Amino acid sequence: PGVGLSSPPPHHDIYSIEDLAQLVYDLHEVNPRAQVSVKLVAEVGIGTVAAGVAKANADVIQISGHDGGTGASPLSSIKHAGSPWELGLAEAHQTLASNGLRERVTLRVDGGLKTGYDVVQAALLGADEYGFGTIVMIAEGCIMARICHTNKCPVGVTTQDEALRKRFSGTPGDVENFMKFVAEEVRHTLAHMGYKSLRDIVGRADLLARRPETVQLAKTGGLDLSFLTKPASGKILPQIKSTPHGNGQVLDMDIMADTNVMSALERGEGSAKLAMDLVNTDRSVGTRLCGEIARRHGDHGFRGDIELTFSGSAGQSFAAFLLGGVRMYVHGEANDYVAKGMHGGLVVVKPPANSNYVAGDSAIIGNTCLYGATGGRLFAQGRAGERFAVRNSGAETVIEGAGDHCCEYMTAGTVVVLGSTGRNIGAGMTGGLGYFYDPDGELLANVNYDIVSVQRLPTFAAKEQLRGLIEMHTRETGSQIGARILANFDAEAANFWQVVPPAEADRAETRVEPQVVVEAAIAR
DSSP states (O other), X not given: OOOOOSSOSOOTTOSSHXXXXXXXXXXXXXXXXXXXXXXXXXXXXXXXXXXXXXXXXXXXXXXXXXXXXXXTSOHHHHHHSSOOHHHHHHHHHHHHHHTTOGGGOEEXXXXXXXXXXXXHHHHHTTOSEEXXXXXXXXXXXXXXXXXXXXXXXXXXXXXXXXXXXXXXXOOHHXXXXXXXXXXXXXXXXXXXXXXXXXGGTTTOGGGOOOXXXXXXOTTTTTOOOGGGGSOOOSOOOOOOOOSOOOOOSOHHHHHHXXXXXXXXXXXXXXXXXXXXXXXXTOOSTTHHHHHHHHHHHTTTOOOOXXXXXXXXXXXXXXXXXXXXXXXXXXEEEEOTTTTTTOOSSEEEEEOOTTOOSOGGGSBOSOSSTTTTOOSOEEEESSBOOSSTTTTOEEEEEEESOBOTTTTTTOXXXXXXXXXXXXXXXXXXXXXXXXXXXXXXXXXXXXXXXXXXXXXXXXXXXXXXXXXXXXXXXXXXXXXXXXXXXHHTHHHHGGGEEEEEOGGGXXXXXXXXXXXXXXXXXXXX
């Protein structure tokens, strides 16, 4: 709240179907009882994507058409985003059925559905569930003024202005009454067709027929929509899934089988220590444990201390969604998404004791680490990959080098980098602070100046914040780089740049003294 975003919260960790599969895996880990829904926009090729999503173990695939949407959507999005839901639904259903995947998922559809006839048509094209949005808003009083984002909704639906909110007259009964009419129309339509239940007609596209065209239009004359009325090949069983997909046997099951860990988990207090090996197929380690802690004690209710030490190569999403009271150490390395969504706790990644390489010159954690973290600390004795701390919203971290796009879309927290960094630092960064060690004077050419500014450490508070984080990093990892900087900190502090977005310009750590402004301008 109160933080300006240059980008809404998108999934900046997803650039392929494999990335999406990992996210689905993470969500099944943090809450095995919940179904995972993936929303796909109706467009050409959606069937191929839907097949990948089904193989990724999603429980629900939601097909969204180009109609509907919020009144706050830009005109370009309203007019040009996606295709009709009928086309996307038919393609997704037929592709899933022909590849033997239809039974794995529930198909849900939305995008301007208004009537019972729409529901029946969606069922014939393969949908199991049906979403209503805009029309339900209208039923409770929305007049589609399309100024939701201005806080001036004239009927008090989407506003925080108390005077305008008093104008809202909608009740739950209005929505309930509308949906009863929709259900009644569905019953009438089914009766007219000779069927008793929607379940009986799901996927029966052969019951659809194209309307005779009364007007011939040149721009639509070449369209071939015969596939809409073509029954899908393969086995078709309507799916309303009640049991989510599972991830099978995972390392967290062994962790939670430990009596001391389980005792601390159940009581919400006490301590436990556990050491074990892991390999890179052990994904989302610690996530199920933290999900169970959150389920039993909430985000802040756990008063215990669980220390988990691992040796080996951690798979993707190590310590994802970590909570306070849990500390996780890796003697080895970790793959992408370390500490994704971390809320609290501590993550330390350092080389094995018998390693003979220079830690600061080698990558020790992968890409997109600390994505969306809201708290906690991460210390890595080595370099991180690309997009480090993307969408970081509160975590503190120290690493010894990073790839491109460091601190991208960051909104809060503190990032300290004790080595070289790639290009595009601070792109879209609207909050938090970055400290970058730059003894060779190469950093300024790699900063994205669209939003952030760069300055030398301007105040005693900034130096103390930096010193404190490096001290913790050195204590936890045994970092040689950190120890060298601390041994001569007053001199080394002059080699650090502070990356500051406008929202942080008035903090004690960032208030610029005049001579610092001149120095930064000359250096740039």
